[in-house]
Amino acid sequence: MSTRAGHDRQPADRLPVARICVDVPLPHLDRPFDYLVPAELDDGVQPGTRVRVRFAGQLVAGWVLDRVAASGHDGKLAFLDKLVSPERVLSAEIAALARTVADRYAGHLADVLRLAVPPRHARVEQEHSEPEPGPAAVPPAAVPPAAAPPDAVPTDAAGWAAYPSGPAFLRAVADGRPARAVWAPLPGEDWPARYAEAIAATVGAGRGAVAVLPDGRDVDRLDAALRRVLGAGRHVVLTAALGPARRYRAFLAARRGLVKVVVGTRAAMFAPVADLGLVAIWDDGDDVHAEPRAPYPHAREVLLTRAQLGGVAALLGGFARSGEAQQLVETGWAREIIAARATVRRRAPRVTPAGDDAQLARDAGAATARLPSLAFATARTALQAGMPVLVQVPRRGYLPAVSCADCRTPARCQHCAGPLALPAATATAQCRWCGRPAAGYACPHCHGRRLRAAVTGARRTAEELGRAFPGTTVRTSGRDEVLTSVPAEPAVVVATPGAEPVAVGGYGAVLLLDTWALLTRADLRAAEEALRRWLSAAALGRPAADGGQVVVVADGGLAPVQALLRWDPGWFAARELADRRELGFPPAARMASVTGPAEAVAELLAALRMPDGAELLGPVPAADGQERMLVRVRRSQAAELARQLRVAAGTRTARRAGQPVRIQIDPLDLL
DNA sequence: TCAATCCGTATC
DNA sequence: ATACGGATTGAC
Numbered sequence: 001m002s003t004r005a006g007h008d009r010q011p012a013d014r015l016p017v018a019r020i021c022v023d024v025p026l027p028h029l030d031r032p033f034d035y036l037v038p039a040e041l042d043d044g045v046q047p048g049t050r051v052r053v054r055f056a057g058q059l060v061a062g063w064v065l066d067r068v069a070a071s072g073h074d075g076k077l078a079f080l081d082k083l084v085s086p087e088r089v090l091s092a093e094i095a096a097l098a099r100t101v102a103d104r105y106a107g108h109l110a111d112v113l114r115l116a117v118p119p120r121h122a123r124v125e126q127e128h129s130e131p132e133p134g135p136a137a138v139p140p141a142a143v144p145p146a147a148a149p150p151d152a153v154p155t156d157a158a159g160w161a162a163y164p165s166g167p168a169f170l171r172a173v174a175d176g177r178p179a180r181a182v183w184a185p186l187p188g189e190d191w192p193a194r195y196a197e198a199i200a201a202t203v204g205a206g207r208g209a210v211a212v213l214p215d216g217r218d219v220d221r222l223d224a225a226l227r228r229v230l231g232a233g234r235h236v237v238l239t240a241a242l243g244p245a246r247r248y249r250a251f252l253a254a255r256r257g258l259v260k261v262v263v264g265t266r267a268a269m270f271a272p273v274a275d276l277g278l279v280a281i282w283d284d285g286d287d288v289h290a291e292p293r294a295p296y297p298h299a300r301e302v303l304l305t306r307a308q309l310g311g312v313a314a315l316l317g318g319f320a321r322s323g324e325a326q327q328l329v330e331t332g333w334a335r336e337i338i339a340a341r342a343t344v345r346r347r348a349p350r351v352t353p354a355g356d357d358a359q360l361a362r363d364a365g366a367a368t369a370r371l372p373s374l375a376f377a378t379a380r381t382a383l384q385a386g387m388p389v390l391v392q393v394p395r396r397g398y399l400p401a402v403s404c405a406d407c408r409t410p411a412r413c414q415h416c417a418g419p420l421a422l423p424a425a426t427a428t429a430q431c432r433w434c435g436r437p438a439a440g441y442a443c444p445h446c447h448g449r450r451l452r453a454a455v456t457g458a459r460r461t462a463e464e465l466g467r468a469f470p471g472t473t474v475r476t477s478g479r480d481e482v483l484t485s486v487p488a489e490p491a492v493v494v495a496t497p498g499a500e501p502v503a504v505g506g507y508g509a510v511l512l513l514d515t516w517a518l519l520t521r522a523d524l525r526a527a528e529e530a531l532r533r534w535l536s537a538a539a540l541g542r543p544a545a546d547g548g549q550v551v552v553v554a555d556g557g558l559a560p561v562q563a564l565l566r567w568d569p570g571w572f573a574a575r576e577l578a579d580r581r582e583l584g585f586p587p588a589a590r591m592a593s594v595t596g597p598a599e600a601v602a603e604l605l606a607a608l609r610m611p612d613g614a615e616l617l618g619p620v621p622a623a624d625g626q627e628r629m630l631v632r633v634r635r636s637q638a639a640e641l642a643r644q645l646r647v648a649a650g651t652r653t654a655r656r657a658g659q660p661v662r663i664q665i666d667p668l669d670l671l
Numbered sequence: 672t673c674a675a676t677c678c679g680t681a682t683c
Numbered sequence: 684a685t686a687c688g689g690a691t692t693g694a695c
Contacts, residue, residue, distance in 0.1 A: 020683080026684070033683040056682040057686050073683055080683095653684090654680080 009079050012042035015067040018080055020053055023061040023110045028650030030108035033062075034071035035080040045080065048088035048095070050120065053080045063090055063113055087125055089117050089255060091272045093310060098270070100305055104638075105665045106592065106645040107295020115293060116270035121248040156229075157201075159194050162186060163337045173278055173313050174201040180307060180334035182325045183317035184569055186347045187539040188506055191317060192218075195280055196225035198315055199261055203230060207277025208260035210306070212269050212299045214286040215498065216241055217484055222263050222282075235261035238268040266291055266299040279303040280315040285322035285525075285532045286498070287668050296664050300324060319539045319569065320532035323525075323580055324587045326573035338570060348567045349510065349541035349548030352378075353556030375511045375551040376468065383472055383490040385547060387508025391465060391494045392537045394518050402429045402438075402522070406448035410519075410526070411441060420451070421522045462494040477501050497533035506542035508549065515554040515561075524585055524670055528576055531560035535569060584615075586666040590638035591630055592645055593670070596661035598627040604661050605629060607648040611637040630670070638665075 019032040035053055037045045045051065045064055053062045059081060071077055090113065098112040105112075160166030163183070172179035185191045199209045213219050219237055226235050236250040236259050247267070254262050255272045262271035266289055281289070281300050289299040300316070307314040314334065316325050328334040339347075354374040379389045402411045402420040411420040411429065420429040420438045429438040429451050442449055466474045473491040477483040483501035486493055493501060518530040534552060542548030554561045563572035581588035594601050601619065610616070611633050618629035633641045645663050652661075 017683095022682085024682090024684070026682095029682070029684095035683060053683085056684075058682095058684080071683075075681095075683065077683055 009036075010039045011036045011079075012039050012045075014042070015069055017068045017071045017077065018045055018051070018064050019066040019068060020051065020062040020080065021065055021109050021113065022053060022055045023063070023114070024055065025108075025110070026650075026653050027108055027646055028654040030102070030110070030646075030650075032065055034068075034073050034077055036077045037067070038079050041080070041083050044083045044086040046086070046088050047092070048090035049086060050084035050089065051080050052082040052084060054078055063095075063110075065095060085120060085122070085125060087120075087252070087255075089120075089251075089272075091255065091274070093276065093306075094270055094272050097302070097306055097309060100309060101297050101302055102295065103646075104301070104305070104642055105295035105297055106642040106649070106663050107297075108646075111294050112297070115291060115297070118247050118251050118267075119244060121245050124245050124248045124252065127249070156197055159190070159197055160337075162343055163339050165335060165337050169315075169335075169337055170198060170201050173198055174204050176205040176207060176277060178307065178311045178313050180314040180328070181316070181337045182321065182329050182334045183315060183337040184321060184339070185317055185319060185539075186339050186344060187319070187349065187541065187567065188347055188543065189539070190225075191282065192221040192225035193229070195222055195282065195315070195317070196229040198278060198280065199226065199235075199263075200229045202278040202313070203234065203260055205277055207275050208254075208273035209262075209278040209280065210268060210271050210273050210276065210303065211261075211263040211280040211282070212266055212289070212303060213263065213282045214288045215265065217482060218282060219264055220484070226261065226263065230261070233259075235259055235263060238262050238264035238271055240265065240267040269297075269299045269302045276306065276310055276312050278313045278315065279307050280317070283318035283320070283532070283536070284316050284325060285318060285320055285528065290668050294662070296667065298666075298668075304328075318532070319535040320528070321569040321573035322532075323528060323573060323577045326570070326577045327587045329570075330574070330577065336570065344567050346545070347543050349538060349550045350544035351538065351550040351552060351565045351567070353561055353565065354551050354553050372551070372553055375513070375553060378509045378549045378551050379492065379511060380469070382508030382547065382549065383469060383492070385508055386488075386490050387505075387542070387547065388486050388489060388491045388493055388503045389509045389511065390500055390503070390507045390537060390540060391492060391511045391513060392497060392500065392533065393494060393513050394497060394515075394533075402451045402453060404443035404446060404448045405450035405452040407443060407446040409443055409445040410522075411438065411443070411451055413438065414441070465492050465494060495537075497537070500537050500540055502540060506546070506548060507540050508542060508547055510538050510541045510548075510550045512537060512550065512552040512554070515552060519554065519558065519560070524580075525668070527558075527560045528572075531563055531569065531572055534560070534564050535567075538564065584632060586670065588635070589632055590635055590641060591632050591666055591670060592641060593628055593630050593664045593667050594645075594661055595622050595628045595664070596626055597659045600659040600661050601627050601629055604648050604652055605631075607651050609644045609647070611640045611644065613637070614641065 016037055017034050018037050020035055022033055047064050047066050049064045051062050051064055052059055094116050098109055098116050102109045102112045157167040157170040160170050169179050169181050195211060202209045213222060219239060223237050236253045238250040253259050257274050262268050262273055281303050284300040291297050306312060329336050354372040382389050403409060404411060413420060441451060462474055462476050469492055475491055475493050477495040477499045482499045485502045488505040512534050519526055538550045541550055552561055552564055559575060594604055615632040619627045622628040
């Protein structure tokens, strides 16, 4: 497929110019370059294909963005060197999406394309086109051909009827209208079934869907629900965990139009589903939705961008509600789908705070974290009634945050409202944002003037519980081994957040322990994150009428605890968003962090044209002796800030090979 | 006067 | 980044 370098090459007759995105990591080269298409590659070099081109003397990979009749370039055009494959891996929708995402995140197109299109796997590409058969192997005969018969999928809204605006949303999707919803599922809700129904409604309208879920377990649950609702062979699973071959096979199945539905982890957020009709994300507050590779796009933002650009319906569901989801509701971009309060009360377990007490908080860091007596009694009652008990304990390894020694209110900087933390072995607390020492600190809540390091977590809960309930099976689900489900039998299940197995029939009791570890984390999102984890665990409990009990070992006066008691994630999210508006935190404001060696950061900021009213916070020390600065702007100036950051990064790299700086937009670890 | 080297700049 | 070109400097 390659053309010999020679003087005999002729450009193609029609549309001889290819506009190429070259895969070089330099911000100032993030624009198309024009190349001549050799006549012999005329057929293959189509928009969306991968090519190799000679660029600044080097052979580099590139993407064909377009074929045009003429170039605006003054100089002489080079021929492109080689067509890697005639597979048009980049669709027009994804190309436009990637450009928008790159702009939003002050990144470059090539970086986003690397995230959007998995590495080529030649053997997979040669295979006869058929979707990846899932675990319950589908015989090839059951696989629909490319032009599948009309999608005779019944739209079943019965499961959504518990929510007053649920059926209307499903109808809108079934009619191909771009409805957008923030959904608060009822406790105990079979949410994979509801997602599958929404997806089926989309397919029924002849359109495709993309659903992104936090982890493999959730993907498996939706996969199973889709098999039930859609039947086999209508969807594919796309996760990074599949490995290169299977991942590329799933990707191609979507790109070639063999399937209309892709579900997966954030690896699926750019899935090239044709004629997209619905994007869905589950539990968008989970931080695994944030892509760790540049330019660090968040799955929620990518999916919402797809919805916005394509006139596509959107569904954001989760037991908790993120500040960002709340913002969508408050701006009217999305409608909320919630059940009536009476229905919520009927379905929710009974939630009781246990913990009044400074006492508990004080010895939580000791070697033996105690189980409060209420929690103990509640667990025993459930076990005696033959029901499993879930115990949620946080994982180790959070930051040494600082809070008021008297009332334990997390301490915030008096200047910029950033969180305070104790740099290792230093006597005075310091702001993690602006770096100012917290001299003369006075607690806004109780006016206390003393600060203390927050507690550290307790680890031996499982063993202790084993001793507390002799003769009872104790199972653990966590990082090393994650359980999917447990039977409806008496057992104590100790799980870390996100690893809670589903219990058949629901848990009789859910205990939420060591909550201080979550609440006092030096993290802007600590309260939101705590509530998210609690609601996700508590949602696995039975309704109160069936004996379902939740004990949260925390002060009942705290806002996230209140939200859990009332089962009102919307109330908490509204409150949280109002606070962030007040303090100027995302998503109410837009922030960018610039991280790197001190002089490189200073250099970039010197080159940065800050939008009017932009604030500069920092520097604060970052990992590896690097430094971090934050820039804060109003949301209306978010696009301009991203643009200027890109320009500044570009002028810097264009000039000289300075040390690299990392630019992140609304980073989650924005402490 | 020529060549080795240093910046600065463009990269189709 | 890397490759090229024009200016600069140094030795014959």
